Amino acid sequence: MAQQLPELRSRLHAQLPALLGEAGEEAGRRVIEFFTAEIRNVNTRKAYGRAVTQFFNWAKANGLTLHTIEPVHVAAYVEQDDRAPATVKQHLSAISRLFDWLVTGQVVARNPAAPVRPPKLVVDEGKTPILTAAETRELLDSIVDVAGQDDEGGDPVAAGSNNSIAVSSGDVAKLRDRAIIGVMVYTFARVSAVARLNVSDYYRAGHRWKLHLQEKGGKRRDLPVHHKAGEYLGTYLKAAGICEEKGAPLFQSLKGRTGQLTGRRLDPANILHMVKRRARDAGFDPDQVCCHTFRGTGITTYLENGGQLETAQHIAGHASATTTKLYDRRSQNVQQEEIERIRI
Incomplete structure (x- = not known):
């Protein structure tokens, strides 16, 4: 540095x-x-x-x-x-x-911007487009078409000492990409925190698996891993063969079409490009899907299923529940049947 x-x-x-x-x-x-x-x-x-x-x-x-x-x-x-x-x-x-x-620093005598009031900003909901739970499941399922690759427990070391499974070169990329999106959906994590993950940040704590996230502002959070995210991570780690490389980046770039990891960390821009490509391949408008989409999708789905706003705030790492509320899009879920009531 x-x-x-x-x-x-x-x-x-x-x-x-x-x-x-x-x-x-x-x-x-x-x-x-x-x-x-x-x-x-x-x-x-x-x-x-x-x-x-x-x-x-x-x-x-x-x-x-x-x-x-x-x-x-x-x-x-x-x-x-x-x-x-x-x-x-x-x-x-x-x-x-x-x-x-x-x-x-005594370069100027006063701050001319201090008396200036900013424009009034009233925000009830965030503008980031989100997906429904069904659409998110459709996207995740569209990425991986390898039968029998999921590991129910999310345990990356269950397959033996070499910690790898036989997959084709393209499958490593698919498993990696599904794991990235799964982590964003099930932890509400920002893409920057996901990009910073090392292999050691996915760890066992007793009978549970956890992720150690480093969020903006230096905040660190340890969250239990949803069983689906655990499946995605465990399968990807075994396919990539990096279970024991604790200091290595969890999500790495690949050498062309070889399926071999480079050891170099995917940055947020790389991940955004991947998200839009996977969304397009699944039939979604890539302009309506970004990394932050999955943060809003996860929070909204959690609240739709009876989760508490205060808990969502804690999972998301927000200082205020007001910020978390911006990601709650339940009020936007107007059904097509309701619109069809406008009979003209």
């Missing part, structure tokens, strides 16, 4: 908006510190980078400098931004946090 920081600083310096580059060496240094020391999450860093770049490019186009930006200018920028309120709110937050950092 220490070796990567100089490279990251150099890359960020080259990407500084012209307005910040013109503000002097100390301003540039402080901005780079903000993105390396203050913003630790990679996804947040990218989102905030886009936000401040767009703002400072707008400011320069309007004849402003870092030291002449006033609250009225920030308000004008927010006012002309016609994107979704959630996006505008995030951009304003990024601008304000950066200015706070510059104030602390």
